[in-house]
Amino acid sequence: MPPSEAAAGSETVRSRPPAIAAVGVTKRFPGVIANADVDFHVDVGEVHTILGENGAGKSTLAAMLCGLYRPDEGTVVRDGSPLRLRSPRDGLAHGIGMVHQHFRLVDRFTVAENIILGDPTQPWLIDPEAVEDEVAAIGERFGLPVDPHARIGDLTVGQRQRVEIVKVLYRGADVLLLDEPTAVLTPPEVEALFVTVRAMVAEGKAVVFISHKLGEVMSVSDRVTVMRNGHVTGEVATANTSQRELAELMVGRSVVLETRRGTTSGEVGLSAAGLVVRDDDQVALDHVDLDVNQGEIVGIAGVAGNGQRRLARALAGIETPAEGTVVIGGVDVTGRGALAARRAGLAFVPEDRLGTGLVPGLSLTDNMLLTRRRAFFVDRKTARADAEQAIVEYEIKAPGTEAEARVLSGGNAQKVLLARELAEVGEPGGPQVVIVSSPTRGLDVGAAEFVRGLLHEARERGAAVLVISEDLDEVRSLADRIAVLYRGRIALEGPADELRLDEIGMAMAGVDPAEVR
Amino acid sequence: MGYTLQLERRLSTNWKQAVFTPILSVLAALAAGAVFLLIEGFDPISVYRELFDASFTSKFGITDTLTIAVPLILTGLAAAVVFRMNLFNIGAEGQLYLGAIFGSWAGLALTDGLPTVAGVGLVLVFAAMGGAVWALPAAVFKAFFGTSEIITTLMLTFIALFLMRYLIFGSSSYWRDPETTNFPQGKRVPTSARFELFGDTRLHWGIVVALGIVMLVWVLIRFTSLGFDMNVVGSSPASAAYAGISTRRTVIVALLLSGALGGLAGGAEVAGRAYALDPNGLELGLGFTGIVVAALARYHPFGIVIVATFIAGLRNGGIALQGLPGERVPVEVSLMLQGAILLCAIGGDIFARNRLRLVRTAPQNVEAAS
Known part of the structure; x- marks a missing residue:
């Protein structure tokens, strides 16, 4: 799956401001600087991965982009204009949606109910059919088949993730942040997710993909921003890099990716x-x-x-x-x-x-x-x-x-x-x-x-x-x-x-x- | 540009916060109480001064305060040992009554002619057993069926209350003094079952016993495997299962221990102050007040001693306020202050656990965006 097409696409629209960008953002927590003067941007129609070890600051950066955290310094910029997001709901109102690693769905609610849960734009009297039609349409467009009537509790992990993605798309998100989305999926489900991701960028959405799995990063993204200890250590196009180079940027030294086998006593x-x-x-x-x-x-x-x-x-x-x-x-x-x-x-x-x-x-x-x-x-x-x-x-x-x-x-x-x-x-x-x-x-x-x-x-x-x-x-x-x-x-x-x-x-x-x- | 207040979780709490938070909470409660006193037309300063003088400045004031502190220390411990593991035995009140019933029985039946040490010892041992027996149903139902101990211990309290009243007012039981038929009273225990008093005061040796038990409980919580297990079960049941610590056993032992401490409070009241199973002298809410004591002391045994003394002073002073010439401050003032102190202590806890920060929201830097 060469990402080069999408990458080439993003080159042609270079004149447009990025869909979302972080400009010199810093975020401190008691005792740690989670993000230090981080610059990051995603163009319309591209998949941009934030790669890094745990604790490198990936999730913090994503949380600031979607409105969960507010940066201590620096700015989040959407389509060229600075944003001051107060909450994830505020983020969604600006078309920025995050799919969390741990799903935030109500088990006893149906898919449709979960999708409109907390949606401030729903009318006072909810029209379930309209919601279901819309959910089905989104599912068709992006390869995310979900049954709006199914209860979340009855769904597999992969299906739940689809619901989360449909949910942010339903709210009209153009910028999707996916936090380690493949951690819970089987290999075929990962493939299906990647198809969806490509369908989304083809429609002009911008996708931020957070991961530490090098193989996936190489196959799904157009560009990669590597973070270490809260700093950006590099930004590369996947076409011009290798797993080894990314691994080195991530840990700051070359890593041995080999395995050793033991010999058993048979006891x-x-x-x-x-x-x-x-x-x-x-x-x-x-x-x-x-x-x-x-x-x-x-x-x-x-x-x-x-x-x-x-x-x-x-x-x-x-x-x-x-x-x-x-x-x-x-x-x-x-x-x-x-x-x-x-x-x-x-x-x-x-x-x-x-x-x-x-x-x-x-x-x-x-x-x-x-x-x-x-x-x-x-x-x-x-x-x-x-x-x-x-x-x-x-x-x-x-x-x-x-x-x-x-x-x-x-x-x-x-x-x-x-x-x-x-x-x-x-x-x-x-x-x-x-x-x-x-x-x-x-x-x-x-x-x-x-x-x-x-x-x-x-x-x-x-x-x-x-x-x-x-x-x-x-x-x-x-x-x-x-x-x-x-x-x-x-x-x-x-x-x-x-x-x-x-x-x-x-x-x-x-x-x-x-x-x- | 603006400012917002943020609560930030403290990474660790140090001893300074542990000491100053309760003090500030108490001051805040006194300030809140002053408002009500002013509305009622009293001068808060002079009321508080009277309150303090009555409880803490004279020899008899101090010794009376300490006498009231004895049961409060024990009921405070009863609450603290289990509350700190998220097990809410709110039935120390009933366990105290059972302790009084068992303890006074032992005093009446077993101690005649014994030296005081042995006599009082028997009263206390039986009292502890009585309290533990009363906690046992709650403990077993909690451990085996997950029944809420809050409900069971509270309900058992009412059973204990009416059992005690029945023994004195409703029947010619062993505990009732047969000679007083007009106004029923408990039979008085022999002197061998009474704590000795300090000089001409009403303070008895129960204070020393209570302090000794504070030490024992502290050692148990801090240094023994049982205390460690209680800690683990309380703060992380999954870890307990993982480490092979029996949650069931630990919950039962902890609740029995708590009940025994509540029972001891009843025993100490019988041996130190009431000298009989005396519903009128025992129905003072000492068990419930123990919960307040434990919470204010943040469940620390040593803190309980200080807080129990303080609350005892309030109670003591509250009684004294009534006797003031002219002003006639109602005794409820001290109860109101107790409530206000509890509320302020809970509020103060938030500040002990979190840091309050005034944050200047970052100025918008538009140039940087271009």
């Missing part, structure tokens, strides 16, 4: 047999069999909501399976609780870091105590020393060991969590089995690399490592073996080197690979 560290987890009558996990050997990383791929969370919880003893067994280090821990699983040698890094893995309201020191064995009195001295050591070794940016975990950024919270869980992996008496959910989600490239290194190190120390992630690239870059989870079942399993990408993609989308062949 089973973690074993699940016939695992079934039910919610009332719905099946969350359907007879899952899984073995993870010592010295190997097994990756569970799959689109969000196919049983990953429940699998992790059942394996870690937090949830009791309806059927089946969980064996950790040779000990049957089925239904015996999280403590029994830990005593059998488990370390577990849940996907929700602040709120599950770490207690936001407790200090780093106290968070170090969370999964330690505790006597009648807690041993804060050791925990404090552990926290200090973690801050130094893992280069954690924290005000100190007594700071509350809530002040940490996502990457730093993940480091604290990993420091606690992985500290003694492979040592005698330490954990021999590691379960990690979405280990690098939301982390910048540098931190992600560091985390991958830690997991490789755990494997080299002989641990059985299970990585559960919705990010296929992450699974592929880490795992020796990959299993795909679809609707609570293992749909595909095999060595990472032998599985083809399209095979995995189809299994993730629920297509039986045998049928395709």
